[in-house]
Amino acid sequence: MLSETQAWQVLEGVPDPEIPVVSVVELGIVRELACGEDGLRVVVTPTYSGCPATEVIAESIRAALQAAGAGEVDIETRLDPAWTTDWIGETARDKLRAYGIAPPSGKAAVGGAQPIRFVAKAQTCPRCGSTDTERLSEFGATACKALYRCRACREPFEYFKPI
Amino acid sequence: MTQQNIATPEHIEYVLRMGDNALILGQRLSEWCGHAPVLEEDMALANTALDLIGQARLLLTHAGKLEGQGRDEDQLAFLRVERDYRNVTLTELPNEDFGRTVVRNFLFAAFQVLLYQRLATSSDAELAAIAAKSLKEARYHLSHAGEWVIRLGDGTELSHARAQAALDYLWPYTAEFFAANPADDAVAAAGIGPAWASLEPEWEALVVPVLNEATLTVPARTPFRTYGKFGRHSEHMGHLLATMQYMQRTYPGAQW
Numbered sequence: 001m002l003s004e005t006q007a008w009q010v011l012e013g014v015p016d017p018e019i020p021v022v023s024v025v026e027l028g029i030v031r032e033l034a035c036g037e038d039g040l041r042v043v044v045t046p047t048y049s050g051c052p053a054t055e056v057i058a059e060s061i062r063a064a065l066q067a068a069g070a071g072e073v074d075i076e077t078r079l080d081p082a083w084t085t086d087w088i089g090e091t092a093r094d095k096l097r098a099y100g101i102a103p104p105s106g107k108a109a110v111g112g113a114q115p116i117r118f119v120a121k122a123q124t125c126p127r128c129g130s131t132d133t134e135r136l137s138e139f140g141a142t143a144c145k146a147l148y149r150c151r152a153c154r155e156p157f158e159y160f161k162p163i
Numbered sequence: 164m165t166q167q168n169i170a171t172p173e174h175i176e177y178v179l180r181m182g183d184n185a186l187i188l189g190q191r192l193s194e195w196c197g198h199a200p201v202l203e204e205d206m207a208l209a210n211t212a213l214d215l216i217g218q219a220r221l222l223l224t225h226a227g228k229l230e231g232q233g234r235d236e237d238q239l240a241f242l243r244v245e246r247d248y249r250n251v252t253l254t255e256l257p258n259e260d261f262g263r264t265v266v267r268n269f270l271f272a273a274f275q276v277l278l279y280q281r282l283a284t285s286s287d288a289e290l291a292a293i294a295a296k297s298l299k300e301a302r303y304h305l306s307h308a309g310e311w312v313i314r315l316g317d318g319t320e321l322s323h324a325r326a327q328a329a330l331d332y333l334w335p336y337t338a339e340f341f342a343a344n345p346a347d348d349a350v351a352a353a354g355i356g357p358a359w360a361s362l363e364p365e366w367e368a369l370v371v372p373v374l375n376e377a378t379l380t381v382p383a384r385t386p387f388r389t390y391g392k393f394g395r396h397s398e399h400m401g402h403l404l405a406t407m408q409y410m411q412r413t414y415p416g417a418q419w
Contacts, residue, residue, distance in 0.1 A: 046217075139307075143210055
């Protein structure tokens with residue numbers, strides 16, 4: 001049997017399937033972990049409602065814990081409180097930058113409907129650090145990202161949308 | 164779940180309506196995949212469809228639990244007959260051109276944002292949680308579609324004409340958002356969700372300024388009413404269902 005501390009350590013080694021430089025713990029997907037009599041109960045929260053990685057993540061968590069000797073693993077999905085990019089810690093943000101993804105800037109928006117805004121806020125280029133950047137596309141290769149271009153180093157980069 | 168025992172048919176119907184709206188519009192938008200005018204919008208429409216289908220999965224799963232007859236999201240999505248779907252007619256209309264697609268997304272996202280905001284205080288805790296999560300996505304859809312409405316409306320002569328034609332065509336269908344029957348009053352009284360009519364002034368306050376900025380003329384309300392939300396659908400619904408249900412009807416119980 002695994003202790004709770006050991007189980008957390010195992011989960012810190014489970015990468016996000018679409019952004020493998022950060023773990024499911026660092027992204028804030030794993031909310032709770034509890035050791036029971038005959039196994040472990042893990043509470044996870046989806047990032048986006050339609051994120052296709054959700055099921056892969058649950059299976060990776062189960063496989064990693066069982067490979068480490070956890071026995072039965074019960075995975076519960078919980079929506080409340082809703083996942084927010086505010087849960088991504090500083091270390092994970094550094095890892096995202098090093099991987100070429102600009103981390104979400106500022107706090108996730110709360111309150112009223114988003115204003116219509118044609119000119120997106122400039123984001124810092126994760127490669128050269130310039131803020132002379134422009135948004136190319138509001139949606140990117142995964143539900144959680146938008147596409148930007150740096151005018152200084154001319155490289156495109158992805159931006160993790162704050163939600 | 165204790166909710167299973169206390170859910171009224173009206174409560175289930177209310178959740179089904181929201182789930183079906185997201186499902187059917189998600190299905191329609193997925194038709195754009197690989198066909199949008201530019202790559203960025205192909206990704207945008209596909210991502211919006213993905214968010215909507217994700218929301219539909221959560222809502223239909225919840226409706227199935229409330230119903231307590233063992234129906235899961237797949238059975239509700241793929242194995243009902245046309246009259247049992249509760250989406251508003253607006254969501255099932257054909258995409259037509261890009262203009263009509265973005266104008267519809269804008270009108271619908273504004274409705275969804277307001278509804279999800281109100282549902283944060285729903286007496287149904289699971290519904291409140293789904294709404295809080297989906298609200299973040301709906302806001303992004305609203306902002307994206309709204310920008311396009313302004314670009315097209317206040318764009319070239321041709322884009323303006325197409326956007327105005329789209330708005331003229333779609334506007335009468337939006338009256339259905341706010342239509343209610345006695346079942347809806349019971350839901351509002353139970354604190355499950357807002358009375359539909361109460362959303363209308365807020366919705367107009369949200370969409371009209373954007374339409375004005377887009378130099379589009381807001382059509383006057385007419386007596387035309389559709390009632391897809393009560394199960395009476397347009398001629399387009401059967402065709403949509405034939406495509407959407409094909410796999411489950413041919414291979415019942417098939418799983419990915």
